[in-house]
Amino acid sequence: MQDCYQCVVRNSAICAALSHDELDALSRLGRKQRVVRGQTLVWEGDDAIIVANIISGILKVSMSISDGREQIVGVVFPADFIGRPFGQKSAYSVTALSDAELCIFSRSSFDAFARNHPALEHKLLQRTLEELDRAREWMLLLGKKTATERIATLLLEMSIRLSETGCSVEQNELNEFALPLDRQQMGDVLGLTIETVSRQLSRLKADGVIGLPDRRMVSIQDRRRLQDLSTTA
Amino acid sequence: MQDCYQCVVRNSAICAALSHDELDALSRLGRKQRVVRGQTLVWEGDDAIIVANIISGILKVSMSISDGREQIVGVVFPADFIGRPFGQKSAYSVTALSDAELCIFSRSSFDAFARNHPALEHKLLQRTLEELDRAREWMLLLGKKTATERIATLLLEMSIRLSETGCSVEQNELNEFALPLDRQQMGDVLGLTIETVSRQLSRLKADGVIGLPDRRMVSIQDRRRLQDLSTTA
């Protein structure tokens, strides 16, 4: 792999913990890879053989039951880390929601490198703690929130995380954005059916809280109201 | 704090990563503390001022909505770690489900110590990754499983985690144990109401899958059937 210094996520991914020399060493272990929308990188239950940094694109992390029920347990953005270091098996699948570009490492070589670079492990620990906070926040949503609250929470969360990523330089990214999820996937994140998601969105639109210019676009017209509906602390 | 060498969780808590000298240094930062059942150690939204190892007892980690709805997002056993290192605020409360004994540190001094002891941070990372796996497994349960599946999954999980803790030396701990949760708390873990929990347990008992000798005790009579009902991979 070449040119980590040019990398757009150099300073936001966990690599930010490394000096130039260390980054060189790590880069020799990895490779850049493009994946297309819909492609699955890791299958639930498989040996955990790779880990990766996201350079661009959005991916989902999901778990399922043998009869086909699926729950999306995480949505991953540029600069985020995926994979299960220090573990034998992957308990979840990772699938691209958009075309994406990754920086991939074999898990075993990454594990070894990380063990020798505490600053890198520290970054990884911080990210894992944040991811755990997010997962627990979502458990509250899945266990206790109503359909309306769930949709409102998702829209606000997406609005924030997409604007943090800041790919597009558009001024009003925060209030107008393209959802990286279709209706079915929104249902799979929220523990709802596609019909319920659709109905809730229609109602928010009818109430003037949001606009839906096309199937992927959302514009937040009354953010305050959406926040109230989301019942988030 | 004295006598880490005698500590029952010395080899299973994250302290196992430390040498004698290091352990001495860490022990000088902490103190042992007893808490009684029902006592809350950390309040959701408060500054994250403490972290701790559990020596004995069982605690819950919970989040709530202002109107009183509560979700239990984790149940913590001896040798487990609680608190939110490297973060300003605690997003959740921690409350004792039984009388418990903890080994408490101020977060800031623990953070500083951990940063200088990579082996400790490594253990902490592994635990956090395991906790994240568990949280995601539970997201699948909360998002997609039926009431029966949820109860069956909880009983099996409790059976396993309680026997791993292995406090009691009783032979058949795995199939007969005291629940550390009352019915309300079971509901709060599972995203169900108290009535639904009670009805599901009654049905499992009527079907001969489990026995309920008293309000806290559970005996698993047909483990195979319980596993089928839990729909866990």
Place this chain on the structure above:
DNA sequence: TCTGCTGTTTGATCTGAATCAAAGAAGATC
């Protein structure tokens, strides 16, 4: 322009779990 195809919306109906309500059980306290 028509014809599929895929994803979305809307409507009608059903159902699993919530809610409302009351009766037991098991400890505590006096």
Place this chain on the structure above:
DNA sequence: GATCTTCTTTGATTCAGATCAAACAGCAGA
């Protein structure tokens, strides 16, 4: 041993969201 108090179980009813069903919109290709 009687009386509270707290927790649990069971029953009746309701309802939010699931399921079943059909129409609709946007596009790609012929």
